[in-house]
Amino acid sequence: MPLVKAGRIVEDRFVRVLDDAPLPDGVPVMLPAARLLADARELAAREAPTGVVWPNDRKIAELAPHLDWLVLVALVFPTFRDGRAYSQARLIRERYRFRGELRATGQVLRDQFLFLYRAGFDAFEVSKEKDAPAFADAVKRYSVFYQPSGDGRLPAFRARLSRDVSSAPVDGRELVR
Amino acid sequence: MYLYDDFDRTLVAERVREFRDQVGRRLSGELTEEEFKPLRLMNGVYLQLHAYMLRIAIPYGTLSSDQLRTLAHVARRYDRGYGHFTTRQNVQFNWIKLAELPDAMADLARAGLHGMQTSGNCVRNITTDQWAGVAPDEIEDARVWAELLRQHLTLHPEFSFLPRKFKIALTAAAHDRAAVKVHDIGLRLHRNGAGESGFEVIVGGGLGRTPFIGKVIKPFLGKRDLLSYVEAIMRVYNQYGRRDNIYKARMKILVHEIGVEKFAREVEEEWQSIRDGALTLEDAVVAGIAGRFRYPDYATLADDPPELAAARADARFRRWLGNSVANHRVAGHAIVTLSLKPVGGPPGDATAAQMDAIADLADRYSHGEIRVGHEQNLVLPHVAQRDLPTLWRALDTLGVATPNIGLVSDIIACPGLDYCSLANARSIPVAEEITRRFRDLDLAHGLGRLHINISGCINACGHHHIGHIGILGVEKNGEEFYQVTIGGRAGEDAELGKILGPAVPYDDVAGVVEDIAAAYLELRERPDEIFIDTVGRLGVEPFKERVYAAR
Amino acid sequence: MTSPLQQKLKLAGPAVVTANRLGDGAVIYRTGTGRWTTELAAAAVVSTTPAATELLAAAAADKLEAVDVYVAPVRLTAERHVLPGNLRERIRSGGPTVALPGTG
Numbered sequence: 001m002p003l004v005k006a007g008r009i010v011e012d013r014f015v016r017v018l019d020d021a022p023l024p025d026g027v028p029v030m031l032p033a034a035r036l037l038a039d040a041r042e043l044a045a046r047e048a049p050t051g052v053v054w055p056n057d058r059k060i061a062e063l064a065p066h067l068d069w070l071v072l073v074a075l076v077f078p079t080f081r082d083g084r085a086y087s088q089a090r091l092i093r094e095r096y097r098f099r100g101e102l103r104a105t106g107q108v109l110r111d112q113f114l115f116l117y118r119a120g121f122d123a124f125e126v127s128k129e130k131d132a133p134a135f136a137d138a139v140k141r142y143s144v145f146y147q148p149s150g151d152g153r154l155p156a157f158r159a160r161l162s163r164d165v166s167s168a169p170v171d172g173r174e175l176v177r
Numbered sequence: 178m179y180l181y182d183d184f185d186r187t188l189v190a191e192r193v194r195e196f197r198d199q200v201g202r203r204l205s206g207e208l209t210e211e212e213f214k215p216l217r218l219m220n221g222v223y224l225q226l227h228a229y230m231l232r233i234a235i236p237y238g239t240l241s242s243d244q245l246r247t248l249a250h251v252a253r254r255y256d257r258g259y260g261h262f263t264t265r266q267n268v269q270f271n272w273i274k275l276a277e278l279p280d281a282m283a284d285l286a287r288a289g290l291h292g293m294q295t296s297g298n299c300v301r302n303i304t305t306d307q308w309a310g311v312a313p314d315e316i317e318d319a320r321v322w323a324e325l326l327r328q329h330l331t332l333h334p335e336f337s338f339l340p341r342k343f344k345i346a347l348t349a350a351a352h353d354r355a356a357v358k359v360h361d362i363g364l365r366l367h368r369n370g371a372g373e374s375g376f377e378v379i380v381g382g383g384l385g386r387t388p389f390i391g392k393v394i395k396p397f398l399g400k401r402d403l404l405s406y407v408e409a410i411m412r413v414y415n416q417y418g419r420r421d422n423i424y425k426a427r428m429k430i431l432v433h434e435i436g437v438e439k440f441a442r443e444v445e446e447e448w449q450s451i452r453d454g455a456l457t458l459e460d461a462v463v464a465g466i467a468g469r470f471r472y473p474d475y476a477t478l479a480d481d482p483p484e485l486a487a488a489r490a491d492a493r494f495r496r497w498l499g500n501s502v503a504n505h506r507v508a509g510h511a512i513v514t515l516s517l518k519p520v521g522g523p524p525g526d527a528t529a530a531q532m533d534a535i536a537d538l539a540d541r542y543s544h545g546e547i548r549v550g551h552e553q554n555l556v557l558p559h560v561a562q563r564d565l566p567t568l569w570r571a572l573d574t575l576g577v578a579t580p581n582i583g584l585v586s587d588i589i590a591c592p593g594l595d596y597c598s599l600a601n602a603r604s605i606p607v608a609e610e611i612t613r614r615f616r617d618l619d620l621a622h623g624l625g626r627l628h629i630n631i632s633g634c635i636n637a638c639g640h641h642h643i644g645h646i647g648i649l650g651v652e653k654n655g656e657e658f659y660q661v662t663i664g665g666r667a668g669e670d671a672e673l674g675k676i677l678g679p680a681v682p683y684d685d686v687a688g689v690v691e692d693i694a695a696a697y698l699e700l701r702e703r704p705d706e707i708f709i710d711t712v713g714r715l716g717v718e719p720f721k722e723r724v725y726a727a728r
Numbered sequence: 729m730t731s732p733l734q735q736k737l738k739l740a741g742p743a744v745v746t747a748n749r750l751g752d753g754a755v756i757y758r759t760g761t762g763r764w765t766t767e768l769a770a771a772a773v774v775s776t777t778p779a780a781t782e783l784l785a786a787a788a789a790d791k792l793e794a795v796d797v798y799v800a801p802v803r804l805t806a807e808r809h810v811l812p813g814n815l816r817e818r819i820r821s822g823g824p825t826v827a828l829p830g831t832g
Contacts, residue, residue, distance in 0.1 A: 228754065
């Protein structure tokens, strides 16, 4: 399952560790939520980066205290039709101002790329090999957006009022043009 | 009506391009049906019994004459020469080919029409009172707020994969013609004690398998807060609505299961984090959208001009005038309803020829504007009273002047088993037979206001729960049977109908309606006590006795 | 009629395999030679559950041509003509039972 970041297929440097398996030294790891919450203090002291896979039916407020040291949060789409993680993503990015990698996992398909991107995801475990190269195009499918969201693009309401003003991002994230 | 600007046009064009790509990938097999289905639903494309069906949004029921001509063109070029107007102010074409859909959508996009979000688990067409902007009893034009919401909720990245469909309706009049109490969110624009206008927010209404009347969670929401508060509601629903069972996934179930107080608290808590932020509707933003609504330059005219007085001598005209023409907020003008309920014909349909002719009449007599009502009739909203006699003759020739608006033969019906793959039973021929039994206009007028709603299955697209008489198609041993309810109401005093008795077979439905009508004539206190009030006064029993006496 | 797509397969009489054509949504029936036809008369008729299961599996594997494949009942006349087996199939085969607007 290719990992796409910044429009390119990249190596996944994170290792998924399930439940109680010992953590490999010096390696970025992705842990389940229960383990993160149980071992937070030790994990925060690790030298190598730590990430969490957060289920789509748990409140982000529970995760919030750890967002200042976690390097990666992976959210889950059990099927692409289950849109709970879109809300989680926006809360993580916009309310809690998480600056680390926000990764979409589960059933991640091309036709949802732009929604995912706009909701604040910047990494995508793409379900189909074929879809991965299409990412860069998929996020350019639209140039007009009605809503403000985590990608910082100026929504139409504001753009109409300030056609001459540059569409500077709202929260400092890079724009994909 | 709202005029698209570059942003709106670009978005719709980009959507067509995206869909063309998706159709191509489906036809080549790159996308499976499972992957494609939610995508086509989000563009209003259903697969029905005989063919694909395309549902086009008519935002808040407002159409320009050019748009109506474009619908006629699509009916002619891509379909079988007609379209069907729905209970949510949309229009449906029943015979479209998948391979031709992108071209049809491109043609529609040029007129600012689209099928975005008319299906799927996203926010559907936002509906209002079809008399918005011209009704004497409204406090302001709700369509401005409907447009602000429409834009905000179109291709919203967070709310495009909800647990289930989501329906919003607005009203700004004392008399709720938009049925806001049976929507996921109902918004009632009204004035508070200080004379400011704002929204009463009603949530968790809906029909279908488990009907609910919505409940108020915020008696007065300031207009600036409309988007942020709706966003809070939707975020709560997106996160907590059920995902395990499609029959329990609507927001009405969530509100019912956790209780309206808890729901209101969750919304309030979420809202406190986002109010006064980027979603606050500043005056400039509202003015920008309101400014794109064009209102006619009405001529200064007096009420009851001589042309009208003279024409009243014609009894047929008089009957139509009394039935299909309503008061307008501007002196010398009128709101004209066009009946799409011909005797013996399918309710809510119009041929391409009719659409073209009505578009021309709209140009001549209604400042180029038409409305679509959720009663499945059309409206010419800006007619000068002096033009009524001439207009009537033209409408009569077109077959859209049957003076049955609001009467027993003005039936609201879903397409039913003749078209829809979800249906248990047919609804159109049932409606047609009922109109034939009540073709006598004296009889129909004698019965007075009487709303019949027919749904071919429990999904209730015909809104049978809120019909004065509701008819629901069910299946019994492979045969079509119908459950009849009475006492439903749609407006500000919304109520669900009560079952009259055991379900009856297809051949007997019209007879049951005749017997209900006869019972009403016998039981009413005075001729001006309308049917629904007689039911309210006496309950179901006296009707049940008479209808089931011989069954 | 409960959607046939949700039914458990258990034949109560003769049946055919039917679907909608991907490109235009037209009603189609599976033939005995692994193709699709719009004519019910040319459809392969099965009378046992195993035969129906096999025909259904082969038809459902054809994802490029057909959507929503399922097993539908038919009636056989004395002359072995194939007719739709219930109202829903009659309507699918013959079209709406009401006149289309503009033609009535």
